[in-house]
Amino acid sequence: MLTTGDMSPITVTGLTPGTAYTFKVMATNATGDSVLSQATTAVTPIAAYETSENSDGTVTLTAYNDTKKEIVIPNEINGKVVSKIGDNVFKDKGLTSVQLPEQLSNIGENAFSGNELTNVVIHRTGKAIYIGKHAFSNNKITQVTLPLGVVEIEDYAFSGNALPTVQIPSSLGTIGESAFSHNEMTSLKIPISLSTIGKSAFSHNKITNLIVPPYTVIRESAFSYNELTNVTFHIRVARIAEDVFSHNKLTTVAIPENIQIIGSNAFSSNQIEHVSFEGSPTIGANAFKQDATVFPEFVGWYTDASLSNEWNGISIVSGEKLYAKRKPNEPTDVKAVAGVAKATVSFTGPTHTDGNVVTGYKVKVFEGGQEVVGLETTGLASPITVNKLKPRKSYTFKVLATNKAGDSKESELSEHVVPRAPYVPTVPDNPAPQPTTEIIPLPADAGSVVTTATITRTTDPAGKKKDEIHFSPKHADEIVPNLKESGNEWARIVIPDTNDEVSELDISFHPDAMKTFRGSGVGLEVVTENARLIVPTESIANVTEHLYFRVLPIKDEKQKKEIEERAKQEEVVKSVAGNLRVEVASRPMMIETNMPNQPVDIILPLKGLMIPTDAKEREKFFNKLGVFIEHSDGEKVFVKGEVVLYKEGEFGLKFTVEKFSTFTIIQMEEGWKVPTINDQYTGQTTVLEQLVPIDKVWTITFNQAANPKTVNASTVYIYDEKGKKIDIESQLTNQNRSITITPVAPYAPDTSYYVYLEGSIESSRGKALGNPLRYVFKTKEIENLKN
Known part of the structure; x- marks a missing residue:
């Protein structure tokens, strides 16, 4: 040879x-x-397989000596049929696929446990088939074929896999303890022939609906920790075991007449509101106890719908029904409208049957994220008016529902509203001064649109000035042809305030004006002394109604100081600046709009700052700036922004938002950390030597399925070499075992980037997937992009 x-x-x-x-x-x-x-x-x-002979002339596999990960087990070895696989033969061998012998009738304990199998097919043999303890546990199985002839599945046989369901053959008599626990099952059909379901057999799955056959004995905890919302009993056995349906999502339960015993904790930790009994069973301890962390509204059980007779927790009269006394759910859709030193708060209240009817509501008032003591207001229904608010202060509101069981949780925060000040004449003996109004034409500055639209400037008796501009369909019809003729794709509207005297700017666009902009593919830019708003065509395409922007510069020093103090306490700022000094660097801006959640660029001017003339020093200075955003829904964000030219001789910070709020430029003592290969990163770093194209899509594979709830923008992100966070789209694939990371816009050529995967990403079982990871890559130069 x-x-x-x-x-x-x-x-x-x-x-x-x-x-x-x-x-x-x-x-x-x-x-x-x-x-x-x-x-x-x-x-x-040595042979790949070792065997021992059985009394019927077949053989049992006793050892596997090869290293192959994808195997086909022969039907015969040395002319003898393989009918059994012994204990531990393929345990922890790293197998990724296996084809089982066609006459296999007995699979031993741990025979295939601890591998990476995804599909298992067991063949029909015409004989009884037995599957041993842990036979296929701790794999990645998503599909298993159990033929007619399987009579017993022993303890933990398929535990710790990813099965979405399983087809149980009518020949199967017994399912052992935890046999299918810790899978991903959402549905299950139990055949009428199944005699026994073992302890915890289907626990820790996601089963939502279950029909219990009449003669099946179900052991304790068999269906605990699922997502059951409905259980139907066709049961003729006399006992429901301990913990059998605990930790699910049941809201109603009907107990058949033949049930004589309900074990302890049988239905605990659900969200049950009604339990009906056709008989009078003996009830174990905490059988219907509701966990406060799962059902915090639950107060206790009562035997009447008016909730006046508390159940003793022990005895039940035939035909009786239990009613849960519960606190109401929180109100939703909370909105506020400002008035003169007041606000009107509307909401949608919860509804409940029985004695859990809502008896009233409480409105809590918040200023700067802190509840204002003494302003809580009660009412019987929506809307509720809150009085004694301070004019020109920004307020938000939360609503609680109440009944005789107590208060609900707080609703989500309303949007910010600013109450108006009442007008009180200062000299009552003389005629009250009236507001004055003047009409100012919009200037035709270089780059701005030519239009007959005008500014209506109103000056109140206190000298406060407010500008209003309304763009009608006529104005849009004036603007668009001029833009098309000049080849310009942006309707740039410049609103002057040379003396910095305007306290509020309202600019609105008629629905038909927006229709004209949409149809012409024109973008919109509003330029003021305090902010530039840039609305791209893609965002305008989603505006079908009247559009307005309200721009309110915050000039009051006290309000600036309040924002500065809030910024110091916010984790989003502290995560960048640490505990070092931060201060408001430029005038804060409150911008309101009815714009649907669409991307809009904002540029805030860097007014009144001593910006270094030296290029390196200027770069360091800019790195210490960021925009602190206080969204009206309570969310706080801190972004670096991009330094751009605001207007000739003046810089600004540009950033993108999809919802509007209060925006403040913050200056830090140190600044944004720029990630480099030599920084203090403690996770594992992998440097990719080969240059990549600017549209590179990354696919990273995990060693097990990830929990989608832990894969988000805070656990998967990319920075460039200058410390700018890159917009990406990440998506789990391959049954949550891989993640693809795609840049929203192409990467810059000849630039280093850093991909971060945080250690807080969890597996589908709630454990950490691994240590933090970082991948460093560099894009190709421009001349090499075609290669």
Whole structure:
């Protein structure tokens, strides 16, 4: 036998197991072969499989000696049928696929446990088939075929996999303890022939609906920790075991007449509101106890719908029904409308039957994220008016529902509203001064639109000035043809305030004006002395109604200081600035709109700052700036922004938002940390040597399924070499075992980037997937992008 190869070692195949062999080696080149080497020591190849003979002439596999990960187990070995696989034969072998013998009737304990199998097919043999303890536990199985003939599945046989369901054959009599626990099952059909379901057999799955056959004995905890919302009993056995349906999502339960015993904790930790009994069973301890962390509104059980007779927790009269006394759910859809030193708060209240009817509501008032003591207001229904609010202060509101069980949780925060000040004449003996109004034409500055739209400037008796601009369909019809003629795609509206005297700017667009902008593919830019708003065509395409922006510069020093103090306490700021000094660097801006959640660019001017003239010092200075955003829904964000030219001779910070709020430029003592390969990152770093294209999509595979709730923008993100966070889209694939990361816009050429995966990403079982990871890559230069 001759075998060739290019280098050492060389594998020789086709040898007969159990036969001794020696080997000699010779070298060869263009001129010929060398002499043979000395013979090796004799070796005896071993078989891939070891077997033992059974009494019926078949064999049992007792050992696997190969290293292959994808295997086909032969139907016969040495002419004898393989009918059994012994204990531990393929345990922890790293198998990724297996084809089982066609006459296999017995699979031993731990036979295939601890591998990476995804699909298992067991063949029908015409004989009884037994599956041993832990036979396929702790794999990645998503599909299993159980043929007619399987009579017993022992303890933990398929535990710790990813099965979405399982088809149980009518031949199966017993399912052992935890046999299918810790899978991903959402549905299950139990055949009427199944006699026993073992302890915890289907626990820790996601089953939502269950029909219990009449003669099946179900052991304790069999269906605990699922997502059951409905259980139907066709049961004729007399007992419901302990914990059997605990930790689910049941809201109603009907107990059949034949049930005589309900075990302890049988229905605990659900969200049950009604339990009806056709008989009078004996009830174990905490059988219907509701966990406060799962059902915090629950107060206690009562035997009447008016909730006046508390259940003793022990006895039940035939035909009786239990009613849960519960606190109401929180109100939703909370809205506020500002008035003169007041606000009107509307909401949608919860509804409940029985004695859990809502008896009233409480409105809590918040200023700067803190509840204002003494302003809580009660009422019987929506809307509720809150009085004694301070004019020109920004308020938000939360609503609670109440009944005789107590208060609900707080609703979500309303949007910010700013109450108006009442007008009180200062000299009552003289005629009250009246507001004055002037009409100012919009300037036709270079780059701005030419239109007959005007500014209506109102000055109140206190000298406060407010500008209003309304764009009618006529104005849009003036603007668009001029833009098309000049080849310009942006309707740029410049609103002057040379003396910095305007306290409020309201600019609105008629629905038909917006229709004209949409139809022409024109973007919109509003330029003021305090902010530039840039609405791209993609966002305008989603505006079908009247659109307005309200711009309110915050000039009051006290309000600036309040914002500064809030910024110091916010984690989003502290995560960047630490505990070092931060201060308001430029005028805060409150911007309101009815714009649907669409991207809009905002540029805030860097007014009144001493910006270095030296390029390096200027770059360091800009790195210490960021925009602190207080969204009206309570969310706080801190973004770096991009330094751009606001207007000639003046810089600004540009950033993108999809909802509007209060925006403040913050200056930090240190600044944003720029990630580099030499920084203090403590996780594992992998540097990719090969340059990548600017549209590179990354796919990273985990060693197990990830929990989608832990894969988000705070656990998966990318920074460039200047410390700017990159907009990406990440998506779990391959049954949550892989993640694809796609840049929203192409990467910059010849630039280094850093991909971060945080250690807080969890597996589907709630455990950490691994240590933090970082991948460093660089994009190709422009001239190499085509290669």
